[in-house]
Amino acid sequence: MLTEPIHFIGIGGSGMSAIARILLDRGIQVSGSDAKDSIVIASLRALGAKVEIGHNANNISLAKTVVISTAIKDSNPELKAALQSGLPVLSRAQSLSELMKGYRSVAVAGTHGKTTTTSMLAVAIQECGVDPSFAIGGTPNDSNSNSHHGTGDVFIAEADESDSSFLVYNPFGAIITNVEIDHVDHFSSKEQLHQTFLDFIKSTKEFLVICVDDDGGNEIASTVKELQLNVITYGESENAQMRISHVSTSATGSFFRVTWQGVVLGEVALNIPGKHNVLNATAALSAGIALGLNPNQLILGLSKFQGVRRRFELKGNVKNIRVFDDYAHHPTEVSATIATARDVIEQGKIIVIFQPHRYSRTLAFAEGFAQSLSTADQVILLDIYGAGEESIPGASSSVIAKQIRDLGTKVDFEPSIVAAIELAVAGAKPNDLIITMGAGDVTSLGKEILTRLDEAAKSDEA
Incomplete structure (x- = not known):
C-alpha cells in the first residue's frame, strides 16, 4: 500500500517520473531525489513535488513510503536510511501495481x-x-x-x-x-x-x-x-x-x-x-x-497517432540532409529502424551513428549488430555505453566494426563523440539520412550534428 508522503529515489527516470506524476495528479504528497537536474524534474516540481538533487539520508525524513528505481544501489544513503527506519520500500513495478488496482x-x-x-x-x-x-x-x-x-x-x-x-x-x-x-x-x-x-x-x-x-x-x-x-x-x-x-x-x-x-x-x-x-x-x-x-x-x-520521442524521431533538416534519433539497441530493432529509413529515403545514403548499450548485450549480440548495421551505407560506432555495468573482456565496439567491415559496409570505430559527428557531417550529402541510434547518451548528438551541418552549408555558400 502507498502511504503518503511518498519519496522516490531516482525520480527523474522515465518509469519513476511517470508514477510520480500520476500520484501528484491524485493529490498525493510526493518527494524525490536524483543525481542530476533535468526538464523532467522541473515538470514534477511544477506539479508540486519536492525534489532534491543528490542523495542524502535527510531527504527521506518526512516519507512514509519509499520507491526505488532498478538503478539504485544498496549503498545509496537514502535507501539505507529507509531500511534502517523500517519504512516500506517498494520497487517501481510494485508501486505501479498499486496504482493499477x-x-x-x-x-x-x-x-x-x-x-x-x-x-x-x-x-x-x-x-x-x-x-x-x-x-x-x-x-x-x-x-x-x-x-x-x-x-x-x-x-x-x-x-x-x-x-x-x-x-x-x-x-x-x-x-x-x-x-x-x-x-x-x-x-x-x-x-x-x-x-x-x-x-x-x-x-x-x-x-x-x-x-x-x-x-x-x-x-x-x-x-x-x-x-x-x-x-x-x-x-x-x-x-x-x-x-x-x-x-x-x-x-x-x-x-x-x-x-x-x-x-x-x-x-x-x-x-x-x-x-x-x-x-x-x-x-x-x-x-x-x-x-x-x-x-x-x-x-x-x-x-491520428503522431509517434513517440526517440522512435525514429526527426530532429531536423539542413539542406535536405535529415537527422533522426532512435532508441534501437538490439539487432532486431536496429534492422527495423534501418528498414524504415529505406522506406523514407528516396535516394541518397543512410549514415548511422550507433552506440552499443551495455557490455553484456554487446558481447552476446556482436554478430547480430554487425549484420543489422551492415544494411546501412555508412556506420560510425561509438564506445559502449555501460549503463552501470562493469566492462567485460571481449565486449568492444571494435569487434562489431571489424565484422561490419568484413561484410563490405563502410565503418569507423570512433570513441570521440566530436570526431564521430565530424565523420557523419563530412560524409553527408543532400538526400542523405543521419541516424543517431542507441539507448544511451547518443541521443544528445542530434542538435550538434544539425549545428555542424548548418555551419558546413553556410561555409559552402560563402
Whole structure:
C-alpha cells in the first residue's frame, strides 16, 4: 500500500517520473531525489513535488513510503536510511501495481515495441471517448507526457520484462508484442525467458493479445490454449485471428487492412512509417476491441497517432540532409529502424551513428549488430555505453566494426563523440539520412550534428 508522503529515489527516470506524476495528479504528497537536474524534474516540481538533487539520508525524513528505481544501489544513503527506519520500500513495478488496482488494467509487454504500442493504445482509446490512465516508458508526441491520471476505468502500462518485475502487475489484460532474448544479464536461456512470459500470462485475468508472426510469440501462444483467457492472436500469419494484409509503407506512413476471424474490420492509415508499427498498431487495436470498444473509433484514433520521442524521431533538416534519433539497441530493432529509413529515403545514403548499450548485450549480440548495421551505407560506432555495468573482456565496439567491415559496409570505430559527428557531417550529402541510434547518451548528438551541418552549408555558400 502507498502511504503518503511518498519519496522516490531516482525520480527523474522515465518509469519513476511517470508514477510520480500520476500520484501528484491524485493529490498525493510526493518527494524525490536524483543525481542530476533535468526538464523532467522541473515538470514534477511544477506539479508540486519536492525534489532534491543528490542523495542524502535527510531527504527521506518526512516519507512514509519509499520507491526505488532498478538503478539504485544498496549503498545509496537514502535507501539505507529507509531500511534502517523500517519504512516500506517498494520497487517501481510494485508501486505501479498499486496504482493499477481497481482499474481494467492492460500491461503491454514484449522485447520490442512496448513503448509505441502502449502509446498507440492510449491514443486509440481516447478517441473512443474514454479517458484512460497510462504510464509509459517514453513520451508520446500526442500528449507530451509519459503518464496521465484519467477519469476512465482503464489503466494502460508499459510492462518491462528485463528483470521479471512485470510479474507483480496481475493485469486485467495483456499484450505481448514479441519474445526474444535481450537482457542477457538477467535471462540465461530462451527457456527461462519463455517461462517468465508464461508466468506473466498466467497472472493475467481476462485477455491476452499476442503476435504470432514472431517466433517466440507463436511458440508461447501455442501453449496457453488451456488457460481461461480470451486469447487474440495477430499478425500476417494465416493462423492469426486479427489478420494483417494489403500492407504498404512509404516515407509518410503505413497502410494496411485488418480482418477479424475472416471479417474485414477496415483499412488503417498510420502517420508513421515502418512495417513494425503496423504490427504495433494491430496489437493496440486488438486490445481495444478486447476492452469492448468500437473498432471504427479505435482505427480513427490510430490514424491520428503522431509517434513517440526517440522512435525514429526527426530532429531536423539542413539542406535536405535529415537527422533522426532512435532508441534501437538490439539487432532486431536496429534492422527495423534501418528498414524504415529505406522506406523514407528516396535516394541518397543512410549514415548511422550507433552506440552499443551495455557490455553484456554487446558481447552476446556482436554478430547480430554487425549484420543489422551492415544494411546501412555508412556506420560510425561509438564506445559502449555501460549503463552501470562493469566492462567485460571481449565486449568492444571494435569487434562489431571489424565484422561490419568484413561484410563490405563502410565503418569507423570512433570513441570521440566530436570526431564521430565530424565523420557523419563530412560524409553527408543532400538526400542523405543521419541516424543517431542507441539507448544511451547518443541521443544528445542530434542538435550538434544539425549545428555542424548548418555551419558546413553556410561555409559552402560563402
